[in-house]
Amino acid sequence: MEKGKGIMGSGRRWAVDFSDNSTAPSSRDIPDPPGFARASVDQDDSTVSRQKKDAESNWKAQKAWEVAQAPFKNLLMMGFMMWMAGNTVHLFSIGITFSALWQPISALQGVGKVFEPYKDNKVDLLGPKLLFIALNLGGLALGVWKLNTLGLLPTHASDWVSSLPPAQEVEYSGGGIPL
Amino acid sequence: MLKLKGTLMLASPQDIAAIQSMRLKNSEKSKMTRDHNGFRKLLIVLTRAGKLFALHTGDGHIVWSHLLQSLQKSKVCQHPIGLNLYKWQVPHHHAMDENPSVLVIGKCGPSSDAPGALSFVDTYTGKELSSLSLVHSVAQVIPLPYTDSTEQCLHLLIDADKHAHLYPKTPEAISIFEREFSNIYWYSVEDDNGIIKGHALRGKCTGEVADEVCFDTRELWSIVFPSESEKIIVTVTRKLNEVVHTQAKVIADQEVMYKYISRNLLFVATVALKGSVEIGSVTPEESWLVAYLIDTVTCCILHQVTHHGSQGPVHAVFSENWVVYHYFNLKAHRYEMSVIEIYDQSRADNKDVWKLVLGKHNLTSPISLYSRPDVITKSQSYFFTHSVKAIAVTSTTKGITSKQLLIGTIGDQVLALDKRFLDPRRTVNPTQAEKEEGIIPLTDSLPIIPQSYVTHALRVEGLRGIITVPAKLESTTLVFAHGVDLFFTQLAPSRTYDSLTDDFNYALLLITIVALLAAIFVTWTLSERKELQENWR
Numbered sequence: 001m002e003k004g005k006g007i008m009g010s011g012r013r014w015a016v017d018f019s020d021n022s023t024a025p026s027s028r029d030i031p032d033p034p035g036f037a038r039a040s041v042d043q044d045d046s047t048v049s050r051q052k053k054d055a056e057s058n059w060k061a062q063k064a065w066e067v068a069q070a071p072f073k074n075l076l077m078m079g080f081m082m083w084m085a086g087n088t089v090h091l092f093s094i095g096i097t098f099s100a101l102w103q104p105i106s107a108l109q110g111v112g113k114v115f116e117p118y119k120d121n122k123v124d125l126l127g128p129k130l131l132f133i134a135l136n137l138g139g140l141a142l143g144v145w146k147l148n149t150l151g152l153l154p155t156h157a158s159d160w161v162s163s164l165p166p167a168q169e170v171e172y173s174g175g176g177i178p179l
Numbered sequence: 180m181l182k183l184k185g186t187l188m189l190a191s192p193q194d195i196a197a198i199q200s201m202r203l204k205n206s207e208k209s210k211m212t213r214d215h216n217g218f219r220k221l222l223i224v225l226t227r228a229g230k231l232f233a234l235h236t237g238d239g240h241i242v243w244s245h246l247l248q249s250l251q252k253s254k255v256c257q258h259p260i261g262l263n264l265y266k267w268q269v270p271h272h273h274a275m276d277e278n279p280s281v282l283v284i285g286k287c288g289p290s291s292d293a294p295g296a297l298s299f300v301d302t303y304t305g306k307e308l309s310s311l312s313l314v315h316s317v318a319q320v321i322p323l324p325y326t327d328s329t330e331q332c333l334h335l336l337i338d339a340d341k342h343a344h345l346y347p348k349t350p351e352a353i354s355i356f357e358r359e360f361s362n363i364y365w366y367s368v369e370d371d372n373g374i375i376k377g378h379a380l381r382g383k384c385t386g387e388v389a390d391e392v393c394f395d396t397r398e399l400w401s402i403v404f405p406s407e408s409e410k411i412i413v414t415v416t417r418k419l420n421e422v423v424h425t426q427a428k429v430i431a432d433q434e435v436m437y438k439y440i441s442r443n444l445l446f447v448a449t450v451a452l453k454g455s456v457e458i459g460s461v462t463p464e465e466s467w468l469v470a471y472l473i474d475t476v477t478c479c480i481l482h483q484v485t486h487h488g489s490q491g492p493v494h495a496v497f498s499e500n501w502v503v504y505h506y507f508n509l510k511a512h513r514y515e516m517s518v519i520e521i522y523d524q525s526r527a528d529n530k531d532v533w534k535l536v537l538g539k540h541n542l543t544s545p546i547s548l549y550s551r552p553d554v555i556t557k558s559q560s561y562f563f564t565h566s567v568k569a570i571a572v573t574s575t576t577k578g579i580t581s582k583q584l585l586i587g588t589i590g591d592q593v594l595a596l597d598k599r600f601l602d603p604r605r606t607v608n609p610t611q612a613e614k615e616e617g618i619i620p621l622t623d624s625l626p627i628i629p630q631s632y633v634t635h636a637l638r639v640e641g642l643r644g645i646i647t648v649p650a651k652l653e654s655t656t657l658v659f660a661h662g663v664d665l666f667f668t669q670l671a672p673s674r675t676y677d678s679l680t681d682d683f684n685y686a687l688l689l690i691t692i693v694a695l696l697a698a699i700f701v702t703w704t705l706s707e708r709k710e711l712q713e714n715w716r
Binding site for chain 2: 158159162
């Protein structure tokens with residue numbers, strides 16, 4: 001339709017859309033038959049559209065909850081992969097741990113974008129958003145715990161003490177066997 | 180011209196020798212400037228005859244030699260003896276104007292109250308900057324860790340009447356010294372009557388030798404070894420310029436032991452009176468060896484251990500928080516090496532991680548030796564086959580590299596032994612955590628690995644001493660062994676972990692980087708083009 005209009009430009013239209021539901025009479029190409037009133041048709045349409053909107057918002061809410069629960073599966077998979085990676089500090093285990101830490105962070109940064117298609121006036125997105133954030137924080141905690149079992153977190157006293165220089169002594173003494 | 184002849188293989192043997200000597204003179208290692216790694220240095224050596232030499236470490240050639248006038252026989256000085264060399268001035272801020280200089284101390288006679296003679300020599304040119312003939316004798320020289328504004332190191336000369344003289348005799352040096360007056364102590368070891376005395380400074384001298392740089396001293400403490408049963412044979416302290424990197428030693432299971440690092444510890448070894456003669460002339464029941472660790476400021480004997488059935492001669496080295504000493508065990512008919520390590524137990528309570536993170540600890544605040552130290556010591560002994568002439572330890576600029584003991588054997592060779600073999604925490608069956616830490620299982624004798632001889636197939640005839648000097652590169656240390664022969668080498672105890680190997684392929688690295696950048700660029704444009712086509716579909 002657009003192609004046709006585009007090619008013909010401002011000439012005569014070859015295709016007419018009979019199911020055009022716009023209310024302003026001036027915007028239509030063919031005038032209405034005399035005695036035809038459009039208001040009643042709009043009334044019916046609005047109920048239908050309201051039902052459609054309700055259905056849409058319900059569907060959106062459901063989808064939002066599903067999206068909010070998606071990190072849970074991710075969590076399980078990352079947990080399994082970390083268990084497979086083992087307790088030694090190798091390339092694989094470090095890589096898995098850092099990806100497990102990075103994925104929740106990048107997901108948390110893009111919370112708004114994830115829930116963008118489900119944005120609606122009637123749908124309360126706060127609940128799904130909070131669940132999403134909580135699950136991602138859980139994933140982050142799992143990554144940090146894995147980092148701890150690898151021994152990379154400075155939780156022992158020896159991590160903070162091993163770089164301290166020796167203390168200076170106030171007194172100084174010298175001497176020895178006479179020359 | 181000679182080089183051309185050499186490349187065309189037309190040179191005669193004399194020409195080849197001339198070409199090689201030219202190459203050596205112009206090579207990197209013999210240049211007379213400092214280098215980036217600190218390998219090119221001048222070795223200043225003083226001979227017993229009073230002649231001062233400067234040797235270049237690149238190939239050992241003599242840069243200058245100087246027969247000191249002040250140490251020659253003259254009316255003032257009848258029998259001069261050169262005693263020792265000390266670092267006098269190392270200018271860092273005025274490096275363009277002044278050269279480093281050394282202080283040469285000699286005395287004018289064999290007796291202990293003969294007057295001394297000082298001489299200051301410029302190390303780059305070999306010229307004597309000034310000389311002083313002293314009215315007082317020189318019994319001891321104590322280099323102080325303070326420098327004045329012209330970067331001269333302060334020295335305290337103690338004479339036979341127990342007066343202390345400060346050099347340089349400038350008012351600024353006197354003011355610096357008087358600020359630190361009450362913190363300076365000195366001790367004297369009289370090995371012929373077995374007494375160690377500790378002294379403190381009292382005030383300006385009174386009497387006929389009054390001078391503004393003369394200070395009186397008073398005796399604080401004395402340790403008298405019973406002269407019927409013990410005779411002091413060796414005393415050893417830490418080197419003054421040694422750098423220790425950390426005060427904590429992390430052991431297995433992330434536990435921490437704090438080293439007791441003090442510059443004022445003295446290691447004294449005494450033997451039974453009868454045992455101070457040659458090996459084998461006394462029975463094991465009549466000889467014993469006692470080793471003491473004494474704090475020279477507070478006279479506290481921190482540790483004492485008796486080896487029954489052992490005798491000297493004893494050679495010892497003291498570094499960081501450990502002492503290694505070598506002696507003869509009469510009962511087992513073998514030489515033995517023992518190690519003593521001291522740890523500070525009073526700091527072991529610092530286990531709260533939050534306090535350490537926030538810095539609310541006092542582990543780095545200055546300490547006074549008068550607070551009672553709570554120390555524990557660990558020691559072990561091992562058999563060692565060789566007889567020893569000298570022991571030294573490698574030293575590096577920051578103290579991070581692991582240490583090796585340099586043992587000068589009776590065969591005039593120098594053996595490098597890793598300090599990990601002399602770890603008192605060695606056990607016969609180390610646990611898994613200890614093995615990860617690097618503890619070697621305990622054996623009764625120390626292994627002598629033939630490849631670890633520093634002197635390779637050479638011998639340093641008449642070996643008398645080994646000196647190690649840190650280079651600027653952390654992994655390397657410079658070793659100088661002297662005796663009748665002189666031997667100099669560079670050692671890397673943990674192999675050169677901080678520099679690339681000589682045959683590192685820089686070209687390959689650059690080509691790889693360029694190729695990867697090109698590949699990134701090409702694939703980026705391809706992917707952009709593909710995306711654009713997808714959007715237009």
